[in-house]
Amino acid sequence: MxxxxxxxxxxxxxxxxxxxxxxxxxxxxxxxxxxxxxxxxxxxxxxxxxxxxxxxxxxxxxxxxxxxxxxxxxxxxxxxxxxxxxxxxxxxxxxxxxxxxxxxxxxxxxxxxxxxxxxxxxxxxxxxxxxxxxxxxxxxxxxxxxxxxxxxxxxxxxxxxxxxxxxxxxxxxxxxxxxxxxxxxxxxxxxxxxxxxxxxxxxxxxxxxxxxxxxxxxxSTCNVAAGSTNLSVTLPTVDVNALPTTGSVAGQKSFPIQYTCPSGWALYMTMSTANPAAATGVILPSTSCAAGSPATNVGIQLLQSNQQPVQFNTAQSVGNSPNGTLNLTYYAQYYATGSPIGAGQVCGTATFTMSYQ
Missing domain, CATH: 2.60.40 (Immunoglobulin-like)
Structure with missing residues (x-):
């Protein structure tokens, strides 16, 4: 068993x-x-x-x-x-x-x-x-x-x-x-x-x-306000005596650039022109003015909101974008590129480009 x-x-x-x-x-x-x-x-x-x-x-x-x-x-x-x-x-x-x-x-x-x-x-x-x-x-x-x-x-x-x-x-x-x-x-x-x-x-x-x-x-790219895409800035009429020497300035006029971007982006503005002068931020006069003879020895200088001349072809910081519309103020003024000044019309063109990161 x-x-x-x-x-x-x-x-x-x-x-x-x-x-x-x-x-x-x-x-x-x-x-x-x-x-x-x-x-x-x-x-x-x-x-x-x-x-x-x-x-x-x-x-x-x-x-x-x-x-x-x-x-x-x-x-x-x-x-x-x-x-x-x-x-x-x-x-x-x-x-x-x-x-x-x-x-x-x-x-x-x-x-x-x-x-x-x-x-x-x-x-x-x-x-x-x-x-x-x-x-x-x-x-x-x-x-x-x-x-x-x-x-x-x-x-x-x-x-x-x-x-x-x-x-x-x-x-x-x-x-x-x-x-x-x-x-x-x-x-x-x-x-x-x-x-x-x-x-x-x-x-x-x-x-x-x-x-x-x-x-x-x-x-999405920044949205430029309709009034800022093709700006036309008219400077006041000044007497030639307002620009007595080379480097003299007169007739300053402010103009706004408005656009919107996502909040918090680091923004940069680049301005350029086809006719730069030797002086910083100065545009040489164009021969395409609507009528009359162009002024001589005078150009148009662009300034940033801090009144410092724009450096062409250089991205310059304008700070971070806010929550909403960004308003930037720039200035244009006459600039004596030589002496004496010859009376006439002055016109010039600049292009601005916004970049961000």
Whole structure:
């Protein structure tokens, strides 16, 4: 009797299930989402910006099931290895995940179907992520090879869109791997006479991913006020005696330049002319005056708002743009380029260019 009990004990030990550290991997593809260039307008409110782009990943766990000796396997397909999240901002009412980008004030909003994207601890091995679907596989004598998985394959559709969360600047969003795909194989306990069963203590390795390509973020150009695009500044008539020596000035007149830009940009003004004089900021008179003989030994000098002469072809700082219309004041005045002054008309042309960073 003791010998028979010993044999039975050995048989029971042989039936004891084995354990593996990782679940087998299902099959899926790597997908990349490419968002077109996004332009942000001055004063644009927080929220979605630009176009929403979709990508669909199909997941097949039948090959993983056929690679196990088990008769029952439930594959819980999960997302994990999420890119850095924006913990300071809340996704919109529809849900989803906000991923940080390298540009402050710009996130990536990711949503998913049929299960909404979330960042709870439902990813592989309890890490951040969410469960996409469960694929149940079992022995079925009514199908080829006696193996069946349902539903299989399953598909998940991701939608990505840029999302403005605060003040921002133009730039390029660097490429991000938003998430990877894993699965956890949960094995039902079969009858003991079905042979050895393998249980898995951990999630599979990654077998798919969703990546975001680089995205260019631009800002709308400054909007110049209609009255500032083609300015005509008329200087007062002065007597030639008001310019007694070379370098004398007279007849100063102010003129405004108005435009709007996104708040906080560093702005620069560059002025140029086709007829510069030797003196700083002075335009030599043009021969295209409407009527009469041009004055001699006199030009037009342009001054910045601080009364300093404009340096042609040099970007000069005008400070940061405000929240609203920026008003700049410039000045024009006669400038004696030689002596004596000859009476007549004086006219000249300058072009201004605004740049920002």
């Amino acid at each position: 003791s010998a028979l009990l010993l044999i039975i004990g050995l048989l029971l030990m042989a039936m004891r299930p084995a354990e593996a550290t990782q679940s087998p991997t299902c099959n899926a593809s790597n997908k990349t989402i490419t968002i077109p260039t996004v332009a942000i307008t001055p004063g644009q409110s927080n929220g979605p910006i630009g176009s929403a782009v979709q990508a669909t990943i199909s997941i097949d766990c039948y090959p993983a099931y056929t690679n196990t000796p088990n008769y029952y396997d439930s594959f819980n397909v999960q997302t994990g290895q999420l890119a850095p999240l924006d913990s300071a901002s809340t996704p919109p009412a529809g849900g989803g995940i906000l991923f940080q980008t390298n540009i402050p004030g710009i996130d990536v909003l990711l949503t998913a179907q049929t299960v909404q994207a979330s960042s709870g601890n439902n990813g592989p091995n309890g890490t951040p992520g969410w469960s996409i679907a469960t694929i149940n596989c079992n022995f079925d004598s009514g199908v080829l090879n006696g193996q069946n998985c349902s539903p299989d394959p399953v598909s998940v559709t991701f939608t990505a869109q840029l999302y403005k969360t605060g003040p921002t600047t133009p730039g390029k969003i660097t490429s991000l791997t938003l998430l990877e795909i894993f699965e956890t194989d949960t094995v039902a306990t079969p009858p003991s006479y079905w042979g050895q069963t393998i249980y898995y203590s951990g999630a599979s390795s990654s077998f798919g991913s969703l990546k975001l390509n680089t995205v260019n973020v631009s800002m």
